[in-house]
Amino acid sequence: MALPKYKKSRANTHARRAQWKAHNEQIITVSTPDGSVVEVPQHLAAAARKGLLKL
Structure with missing residues (x-):
């Protein structure tokens, strides 16, 4: 499994999840x-x- 090479900021993670x-x-x-x-x-x-x- 691929892992990120650096830590993402919390704001970026939350903004990405908000689109889902x-x-x-x-x-x-x-x-x-x-x-x-x-x-x-x-x-x-x-x-x-x-x-x-079938209702």
């Missing part, structure tokens, strides 16, 4: 083939419209 934070997913409302209306994350909307999700 997750974002909230956008929730949208879709109607399913059986007529029910559900709220799902945007990346699952197509599957919900086709009835592929």
